[in-house]
Amino acid sequence: MLTVAYIASFLALGWVEGQFGPTFPDLRLIAHATLEEGSLFFTMGTVGYLLGSLLTGFLFDRRVLDRNLLMFIATAGYGVIIAIIPWCGLYEVMVIIHIVKGAFGGGLDTCGNAGMVVTWGNEGDAYFNALHFAFAVGGILSPLATAPYVMSLDNNNHVMNRTTFNSTSIKSTGLEITENMYDVSNLSSSRRSIEEQTSLIYVPYAITTGVCFLTSLPFIVFCCISLQKTLEKEKKEDEEENKKKSHRRLRIVGFINMVVYIAVYVAVENCFAGFLTTFVTSQLHWSNADGSYITSGYWSSFAVGRFLGIFLVRWFSPAKMIFAYNCALLLSLLGFLLTSQYDVIYGVWIFSILIGLSMSVIFPTVFMWTEQKFLKVTGKIASLFLVAASVGFMVNPPIVSVLMEKFTPMWFSYLLFGETAVLFVLYFSGLFISRKIASKHPIMADQELTIKENID
DSSP, X not given: OHHHHHHHHHHHHHHHHXXXXXXXXXXXXXXXXXXXXXXXXXXHHHHHHHHHHHHHHHHHHHTSSOHHHHHHHHHHHHHHHHHHGGGOOSHHHHHHHHHHHHHHHHHHHHHHHHHHHHHHGGGOHHHHHHHHHHHHHHHHHHHHHHGGGSOOOOOGGGOOOOOOOOTTOEETTEEEEOSOOOOOOOSOSOOOOOOOEEEOTHHHHHHHHHHHHHHHHHHHHHHHHTHHHHHHHHHHHHHGXXXXXXXXXXXXXXXXXXXXXXXXXXXXXXHHHHHHHHHHHHTSOOOHHHHHHHHHHHHHHHHHHHHHHHHHTTTSOHXXXXXXXXXXXXXXXXHHHHHHHTTOHHHHHHHHHHHHHHHTTHHHHHHHHHHHXXXXXXXXXXXXXXXXXXXXXXXXXXXXXXXXXXXXXXXHHHHHHHHHHHHHHHHHHHHHHHHHHHHHOOSOOOOOOOHHHHHO
């Protein structure tokens, strides 16, 4: 029952993440922001994610609050913030609300990952992949639910509309745009006729709020019956005899390597999903609705890959899976780059789907590899992974937006391809450290990283 609740909460988390990319142009319109200014929504969201992960990791391990109560607060709070976002007409308010949104998202991500590992330990590989499969399913469904409500830009003759604002035209039915007050495209030198448009993204955002509230309810029930405390007590008694200390410094070095790996990987994953709609509308001159559909296609393949990962972990080691998926990701991004460069529409679709498949199992597999070879994944360890992920993603959006605006949108593909090549270097260094540990002391790592160990 607890596992099902965790999986449902990650469906909500994936729903929110999948919705952001397709609605990004609308958010820029609502907040009167250029592409470069809008990239701050990504950056501030990851700042909040970082802070939320750190705080939640501390609360999770210290038991300041019941862990199920912590999950309820993170999930329900996420829903409240999502409901507010479409009504933030001021740019500064939109930036601040994304910090708060990120904090709740980071808290939910940390609690979910750490809670699943604490509940199942080394027996939970399949359940852990199911958790992240649910995240991908949410990412599939939300763009489909969002597509009918996003603003559509006329891309005839391969020219982007100049979309304009009237800050006084916010009505109860949405944001009506009627006067030329602010240019948010910055992607075309040509002027086109002004069209009256209405932003209706408050509708899919309200649906998202409902999803978050529904998935938060089981945790308040589990908090009242203290279900997780009973499970953890039994698990602690079974695992107490297996705790060993071996090659502490080498294991910490391996963990740090995997933290850097996670930072680079998440920078690639989230940037691709978040900027895919913007890229295809600016470089390939697709409509926003088409951008939503290809984003949904990416998330669909991502979900299929994670579903397959539930079974693959039974036959292949984490190291072999990471290597295979890294190779596939590098080749897929190369194909995406070439087909985008030469405007091969079917190729862009095919390689976007292959990228989703290639990325699908890397994140949860890194957690499993760390649990088996380096350090026991606790609340602090999970929060450090997510902090690294936040830092990695924080760096990419401003760089990508500047390069896309100042030079060419193709820099979106160039940068992600280069970062994927860096993942290979980090993978082989992690493999070298894990083999060195195994050769000296061939037992499974099952120790927890603490402040005292760092001092030693």
